[in-house]
Amino acid sequence: MSKIHVTTTVNNEVVEFLADPRETLLDCLRDRLDLTGTKEGCGTGDCGACSVTVDGTLVCSCLVLGVEAEGAKIETIENMAQDGALHPLQRKFIEHAALQCGFCTPGILVAAKALLDKTPDPTETEVRYWLAGNLCRCTGYDKIIRAVMDAAAEMRGAA
Amino acid sequence: MSVHKSLPHDAALLHVSGQARYIDDIPTPADTLHLAFGVSAIAHGEITSLDLEDVFASEGVIDVLTSGELPFENDVSPSAHDEPLLSTGDIHYLGQPIFLVIATSHLAARKAARLAKITYHDSPPILSIDDALAANSRFEDGPRIYGQGDISVIDSAPVVIEDSFEIGGQEHFYLESQAALAVPQEDGEMVVHSSTQHPTEIQHKVAEAIGVAMNDVRVEVRRMGGGFGGKESQGNALACACAIAAQRTRRPCKMRYDRDDDMIITGKRHDFRITYRVGCEENGKILGISFVHYARCGWAQDLSLPVADRAMLHSDNAYHLENIRIESHRLKTNTQSATAFRGFGGPQGMIGIERVLDHVAHRVGRDPLEVRLLNYYQDHQDHSVEASGGSISSKMKTGPQTTPYGMEVEDFVLNQMTADIVDRSEYQSRRNAVADWNARHSILKRGLALSPVKFGISFTLTHLNQAGALVHIYQDGSVRMNHGGTEMGQGLFQKVAQVAASCFGIHMDRVKITATDTAKVPNTSATAASSGSDLNGMAVKAACDTLKARLCAFLVDRHECRHSDIQFKDEQVWIKETAFRFEDVIKQAYENRISLSATGFYKAPKVAWDRIKGQGRPFLYFAYGVSVSEVVIDTLTGEYRILRSDILHDAGKSLNPDLDIGQVEGAFVQGAGWLTTEELVWDAKGALKTHAPSTYKIPAFADRPDIFNVSLWDNENQEDTIYKSKAVGEPPFMHGISVYLALSDAIAACGSRYPHLDAPATPERVLTAVQRVQRHGL
Ligand code: FES
Numbered sequence A: 001m002s003k004i005h006v007t008t009t010v011n012n013e014v015v016e017f018l019a020d021p022r023e024t025l026l027d028c029l030r031d032r033l034d035l036t037g038t039k040e041g042c043g044t045g046d047c048g049a050c051s052v053t054v055d056g057t058l059v060c061s062c063l064v065l066g067v068e069a070e071g072a073k074i075e076t077i078e079n080m081a082q083d084g085a086l087h088p089l090q091r092k093f094i095e096h097a098a099l100q101c102g103f104c105t106p107g108i109l110v111a112a113k114a115l116l117d118k119t120p121d122p123t124e125t126e127v128r129y130w131l132a133g134n135l136c137r138c139t140g141y142d143k144i145i146r147a148v149m150d151a152a153a154e155m156r157g158a159a
Numbered sequence B: 001m002s003v004h005k006s007l008p009h010d011a012a013l014l015h016v017s018g019q020a021r022y023i024d025d026i027p028t029p030a031d032t033l034h035l036a037f038g039v040s041a042i043a044h045g046e047i048t049s050l051d052l053e054d055v056f057a058s059e060g061v062i063d064v065l066t067s068g069e070l071p072f073e074n075d076v077s078p079s080a081h082d083e084p085l086l087s088t089g090d091i092h093y094l095g096q097p098i099f100l101v102i103a104t105s106h107l108a109a110r111k112a113a114r115l116a117k118i119t120y121h122d123s124p125p126i127l128s129i130d131d132a133l134a135a136n137s138r139f140e141d142g143p144r145i146y147g148q149g150d151i152s153v154i155d156s157a158p159v160v161i162e163d164s165f166e167i168g169g170q171e172h173f174y175l176e177s178q179a180a181l182a183v184p185q186e187d188g189e190m191v192v193h194s195s196t197q198h199p200t201e202i203q204h205k206v207a208e209a210i211g212v213a214m215n216d217v218r219v220e221v222r223r224m225g226g227g228f229g230g231k232e233s234q235g236n237a238l239a240c241a242c243a244i245a246a247q248r249t250r251r252p253c254k255m256r257y258d259r260d261d262d263m264i265i266t267g268k269r270h271d272f273r274i275t276y277r278v279g280c281e282e283n284g285k286i287l288g289i290s291f292v293h294y295a296r297c298g299w300a301q302d303l304s305l306p307v308a309d310r311a312m313l314h315s316d317n318a319y320h321l322e323n324i325r326i327e328s329h330r331l332k333t334n335t336q337s338a339t340a341f342r343g344f345g346g347p348q349g350m351i352g353i354e355r356v357l358d359h360v361a362h363r364v365g366r367d368p369l370e371v372r373l374l375n376y377y378q379d380h381q382d383h384s385v386e387a388s389g390g391s392i393s394s395k396m397k398t399g400p401q402t403t404p405y406g407m408e409v410e411d412f413v414l415n416q417m418t419a420d421i422v423d424r425s426e427y428q429s430r431r432n433a434v435a436d437w438n439a440r441h442s443i444l445k446r447g448l449a450l451s452p453v454k455f456g457i458s459f460t461l462t463h464l465n466q467a468g469a470l471v472h473i474y475q476d477g478s479v480r481m482n483h484g485g486t487e488m489g490q491g492l493f494q495k496v497a498q499v500a501a502s503c504f505g506i507h508m509d510r511v512k513i514t515a516t517d518t519a520k521v522p523n524t525s526a527t528a529a530s531s532g533s534d535l536n537g538m539a540v541k542a543a544c545d546t547l548k549a550r551l552c553a554f555l556v557d558r559h560e561c562r563h564s565d566i567q568f569k570d571e572q573v574w575i576k577e578t579a580f581r582f583e584d585v586i587k588q589a590y591e592n593r594i595s596l597s598a599t600g601f602y603k604a605p606k607v608a609w610d611r612i613k614g615q616g617r618p619f620l621y622f623a624y625g626v627s628v629s630e631v632v633i634d635t636l637t638g639e640y641r642i643l644r645s646d647i648l649h650d651a652g653k654s655l656n657p658d659l660d661i662g663q664v665e666g667a668f669v670q671g672a673g674w675l676t677t678e679e680l681v682w683d684a685k686g687a688l689k690t691h692a693p694s695t696y697k698i699p700a701f702a703d704r705p706d707i708f709n710v711s712l713w714d715n716e717n718q719e720d721t722i723y724k725s726k727a728v729g730e731p732p733f734m735h736g737i738s739v740y741l742a743l744s745d746a747i748a749a750c751g752s753r754y755p756h757l758d759a760p761a762t763p764e765r766v767l768t769a770v771q772r773v774q775r776h777g778l
């Protein structure tokens, strides 16, 4: 099948790639742009490991076609640390031991950041339900929730 | 010292920044090929015709292999040689690999794999435990039987209870699905990157599959995105397929299962039926008990025998059962080959006796906690008190008590731990509050349960209890270490690095942790049986001790001091009152031609086990824990929530408390998932219908208990383990049993009977159980 030329902005950089029109954004990020921080856990929109934002909206990149990225602004886990400094969420994940195998971690961080960007003072219940689409098989979730709540508190303090 | 400290996971920084590489993230040459299996559409029968024309013609396909084209061994089993990589014509389960597609992309391979035209001669599949019993389809000639005493005491017991229940299997659902990458080298050598808990077995099977010696194959594992036992043997097929294709095409070959393929092809936790007949006193003291285990093992033997053995070995859990018989049937069915999964049969054995305890308590009308305490083994200091002639408390004191398999329980601590958690969790007042609530509410009912864990640590196959390590010190004083254990998220690498740093008295940032590599440490055991840090920590310590001995000999000579004058601490080497920087000592040692590289080896002492007789000491020690869970159920819908769980867990003197608590929390949630929402459903033809997270429900963020308190019990291991710690991977999984028992307790509040409740206790099952209990009136 003939490939389609896509121009898009990923992590503040304009990039171009050729995509098979059937290819997902997840595969384009990983295979065409070598941004392998975004993971595939299911490929069907049920695990959240592939979370990225497209024009500020949290999406499962396994459910978006690469060609749909044309003209959009995409952010991935690779852009979360700025100028070499970790985002508070990233720091708190390390501090609270909120990761084990780490495979779910990028997706959960991207999703949690999308929540805190909109809702800087979430309740624990809000965090739990916002992240309901992100599966983690290792941690049992408790430390992740604490890390997110703590990061939110720190970011409010800093603001 | 770096040990006993809560340091973050060794790769935490890489994980949060998306830089940690899993198999599918490793940069590969542009000419890398991708593989997919074509699988069977029936569960039992024979292939009558196989037309691959459309597969070959599909876009991007380079080659398609069937069993006839395999160059050497067609076997990916761990030991029994009963698991062909590709079917030779016989079909044993729905999803069995039949042919291998080699294509230019992952998608192209997967699409092509669907295009084969296959006709079959169908045979009726053996799917259920009943099917297998009717057909006498089993592994081993007949059941294994372990036990002690005389179970005829049941017949004359004042109270006799009999029942049977079923426990479903469980999908591992490691977030990273199975994956492998083979890169051909010069002179026939092969490098394999595999997401596996068992690099040596991958090396062994790949060598057989491509007809070379093991020294021609190097397997490297940096990390897995979760394993849980599912990557102990199930990665063999992908690694062998990649190596065969790479040898054939002379190009790198990669294979990763799509989630659905992973769930349809690979093995899961064994599902069990457990029947029990128990005789006890009016107070609930068990006099005799008989269990029959029926384990559904799937089509190939894989690790089913030791799994079913371990279920038997945990049929006593925390209770001293003097008259017990356990009979275990290992049934062969036309389903995925059930495999290792965290606990390795232990959870199934344990839930059997835990249900019995609650059932007994319900029948004799006592609190299940009292009945548990009445039947517990005695704590270890009880017999030491007796030995020293001290006062003898109300319990009988007759030295260490013996398990049904002849091992003395020398380190029991559950009496103390239980007293502690009863206190912390306010068990007694909550027990009253639950009764009070249930008296006042008819729609919502609450349930509360306490369950203990006593889990045996060691591989029951005794020779596996060995490990090797390799430690280098470079001339600048930096250390690089390697061992046979694999990192799957459990924090093994960090714990073992903490051991190395502690040995040399240096900071963690001097110690570099490297990928597991069969070229550095050979003949390793799987990272399994919770043994990772016990075995590899000791092996690394042995290597460090060798290096320290060489350094000491050099210093004794040079400074004319005694060995005992030398200490490694605070980044320095102390000789009496004088301190030398670690790197300076290393530099001098190097210049004086002291070897700064050493291997280390460890074998666990004391263990010896005869699995046919069911006698011996299979375990070096036991790890303990106890949990209390409270649930609420809706009697109109069967829905429920976990309101609160309190866990106290024994990790010995923990090497890293944060990592260990993380293991406990994750294991509990996974264990609760096994017994509540995680339901595997096969249809009448043997097709697994729950093969994606859309239909198979592992716990999610919202399922964690509202109140969740996890603590470690400070308890030095009595055995000489690495810095007195205990293994922590599997034991806390079984804290999930308290959730299942709490659900049973809530259902029991709806009527007068102890409910029949199969696991997983899905809302449908809870509702059915409620209605059954209600029908029998109050
Ligand atoms: S991979 Fe996209 S949601 Fe699971």
Ligand code: FES
Pocket (backbone or CB within 6 Å): A099, A100, A101, A102, A103, A104, A105, A135, A136, A137, A138, A139, B175, B225, B226, B489
């Ligand atoms: S840390 Fe392994 S899946 Fe979340």
